[in-house]
Amino acid sequence: MALRGNLRDFTITQLLNLINLAKKTGTLVIEGPGDFAWVAFREGKLAYAQIGREDNSLAAILQRSSKISAAQYRMIKERASNMTDKELGLLLINAGYLNQSDILDSLQQYFIGVVRRLFTWVEGTFRFEADQLPPSGLIPVRIDLENLIIEGARQLREWEQLQEEIPSLDMALKFMDRPGTNLRNINLSVEEWRVVSYVNPKNTMRQIAQATKMNDLEIRRVIYGLLQAGLVEIVRPGGATLTNQRMFPTTNKEEQKSLVNRLINRIRSI
Amino acid sequence: MQTVKIVVTGPFNAGKTEFIRSVSEIDVVSTERKISAEAEKVKSTTTVAMDFGRITVDDDLVLYLFGTPGQKRFDFMWEILSEGMLGFVVLVDSSRPETFREARTILETFRAYAPTPYVVAANKQDKEDAWDLEDMRVALRLDSKVKFLPVVATDKEKVKKVLLELLYSILAEMEAGGS
Numbered sequence: 001m002a003l004r005g006n007l008r009d010f011t012i013t014q015l016l017n018l019i020n021l022a023k024k025t026g027t028l029v030i031e032g033p034g035d036f037a038w039v040a041f042r043e044g045k046l047a048y049a050q051i052g053r054e055d056n057s058l059a060a061i062l063q064r065s066s067k068i069s070a071a072q073y074r075m076i077k078e079r080a081s082n083m084t085d086k087e088l089g090l091l092l093i094n095a096g097y098l099n100q101s102d103i104l105d106s107l108q109q110y111f112i113g114v115v116r117r118l119f120t121w122v123e124g125t126f127r128f129e130a131d132q133l134p135p136s137g138l139i140p141v142r143i144d145l146e147n148l149i150i151e152g153a154r155q156l157r158e159w160e161q162l163q164e165e166i167p168s169l170d171m172a173l174k175f176m177d178r179p180g181t182n183l184r185n186i187n188l189s190v191e192e193w194r195v196v197s198y199v200n201p202k203n204t205m206r207q208i209a210q211a212t213k214m215n216d217l218e219i220r221r222v223i224y225g226l227l228q229a230g231l232v233e234i235v236r237p238g239g240a241t242l243t244n245q246r247m248f249p250t251t252n253k254e255e256q257k258s259l260v261n262r263l264i265n266r267i268r269s270i
Numbered sequence: 271m272q273t274v275k276i277v278v279t280g281p282f283n284a285g286k287t288e289f290i291r292s293v294s295e296i297d298v299v300s301t302e303r304k305i306s307a308e309a310e311k312v313k314s315t316t317t318v319a320m321d322f323g324r325i326t327v328d329d330d331l332v333l334y335l336f337g338t339p340g341q342k343r344f345d346f347m348w349e350i351l352s353e354g355m356l357g358f359v360v361l362v363d364s365s366r367p368e369t370f371r372e373a374r375t376i377l378e379t380f381r382a383y384a385p386t387p388y389v390v391a392a393n394k395q396d397k398e399d400a401w402d403l404e405d406m407r408v409a410l411r412l413d414s415k416v417k418f419l420p421v422v423a424t425d426k427e428k429v430k431k432v433l434l435e436l437l438y439s440i441l442a443e444m445e446a447g448g449s
Contacts, residue, residue: 164375168382176413233413234378236385247356247386249272257444259274259331260356264437266327267430270293 003128007032012118013152015126020044020145027132032124033215039115040134046143048134049114056110058085058103058139065106067098084137107141115148119155120217155217162220165227169206169216172237173199173223176230195222196231204237272331276436277351278321279338279376280361281369285393285423286337287321289361292429294323294335348376352383357436361423362410364392364400370409377410387439389417391432396422 003018007030015028023044030037040048050056059080063073080088092098188196191214198208209219226232248256278286291297321337336351352358358380362373377390392406401409407418417435421428 164371165378167375167379171378171382227411233411234381236381247354248274253444257441259272260437260441260444262327262331263274263333264434264441266325266333267293267433267437270325270426270430 007124013156016145016149026130028128030126032121049111051114058088061106061110067102085139086137089139108143119152120215122216165224166220170204171234172201172204173232174201174235176233191222201235274356275334277336277355277358281372284361284363286361288423290321290323290335290337292426296324349383357387357440360390361393364394365397374410387443389436391419391421393421393423395420
C-alpha cells in the first residue's frame with residue numbers, strides 16, 4: 001500500500017521510525033505549507049536530503065561548512081559546473097585540498113541539518129516513493145536514524161506542550177499593562193524582537209507568523225517565551241466583536257440588555 | 271420561548287456537575303460513565319457528553335447551563351457546546367494544582383472559540399489544602415482584570431455569585447460596545 005498521508009496524522013519522527021525499522025529504500029517527498037523537501041534512504045539509513053531549491057551541490061555544502069572559501073566556491077561554480085559531485089569530490093581529494101572524511105562529514109552534517117529543520121514541519125503532506133534514489137552522480141552517505149529519531153521525539157513532546165499552552169494561533173497578543181519583569185534587564189533574541197515588533201491586538205499570532213516567516217512551532221516557541229517572561233498576554237483579536245446574533249435570540253441591543261437584566265434578577269431570586 | 275446558554279467548563283473533577291446542580295431547577299441531565307483511565311480515578315464516574323441544567327426566567331425566557339466533559343479525550347465536544355453561548359465559567363479545583371495548567375489551556379481554547387465574557391472560579395475553597403486565590407491567579411497566569419472568584423460548587427449562594435458576576439461582565443461589555 002502506498003505510504004502517503006498528512007503530517008498532522010503522522011509526524012516526521014514517526015515516518016523516520018517506520019523507515020528505520022522497515023529498513024526502507026526510497027525517497028520521502030514532503031510538501032509543507034511554504035516549501036517542499038526530498039529525503040532519500042537506503043536500507044533504512046539517511047542517504048540524501050534537500051529542502052526546496054536550496055543549493056545543495058557539494059561545492060555549496062563545503063562552503064557552508066567552511067571547508068572551502070567563498071572565492072573557491074565561485075571558482076568551482078565557474079569552472080566545474082558540469083562535474084557531478086562524485087567527480088568534484090575526487091578532484092578535490094586528488095588535488096590535496098580535502099580528504100574523504102572532510103567531504104563525508106560535511107555532507108552528513110548538512111543532511112542531518114535538513115532533517116532537523118523538517119522536525120518543525122507540522123503541516124503538510126508526504127509520500128514515500130519506494131526504490132527511488134537520488135541521481136548516481138551524488139556521493140552516497142549512510143547515516144543511522146536512531147539519534148535523529150530521539151531528537152525528533154523530544155521536539156514532538158515540546159510541540160505538544162506548546163500546543164497545550166497556545167492552542168490557537170487565531171488569538172492576538174498585547175503587551176502586559178504591568179509586566180512582571182524589569183524591562184531594562186530583558187535580553188531578546190532576534191526572533192523574539194521580530195515577533196515583538198508585530199505585537200498588537202489587531203494582529204493574530206497566525207498573521208505574525210506569516211509576517212515573520214515562522215512556522216507553527218517556531219512562532220509558538222517564541223510566544224511561549226514571551227508569555228513566560230510576563231511581557232505579553234493573549235487577547236482576542238482587535239475588532240472582533242461579540243457575535244450577538246448567535247448569542248441572543250434578538251438582534252436589538254436594548255432587548256439584549258433587558259434580557260441580561262432579567263437573567264440577573266432571576267438568579268438573584270433563586 | 272427564548273433560550274440563552276452559559277457554559278461551565280474546567281478540568282476533570284473540577285466540580286462542574288455539582289455547580290450546575292446547585293442552581294438548576296431540574297435534576298441535572300448528566301451523561302456519566304465509570305472512569306476508565308487509571309490516572310483519572312479520583313472519582314468513580316465522570317461526565318462524557320455534557321451536563322444540562324435549566325433556569326426558567328419567565329414565561330418567555332429560559333437559561334440553559336451546559337457543563338462540558340472534563341476528560342481530555344472528549345474535548346471534541348467543547349466547540350459544539352460553546353456555539354452561541356452568552357459567556358462561560360472556568361471552574362478550577364483549588365486543591366489540585368496539577369490541573370491548573372489544563373485549566374489554563376481550556377480557558378484559552380474557549381476564548382478562541384468565541385469572544386464572549388468569562389469568569390474563572392476557584393472551586394473547593396472549603397478544603398484544607400485549597401490554594402489561596404492570589405497564588406492561584408499567579409499559577410493560572412490570570413490578568414488582574416479577569417474576574418476570579420472563590421466558590422464551593424455545592425453552595426448555591428456562591429454559585430449564584432459566580433453566575434451573577436459573569437452576567438455583570440456581559441452587561442458591561444455590551445455597554446462598552448457603544449450600544
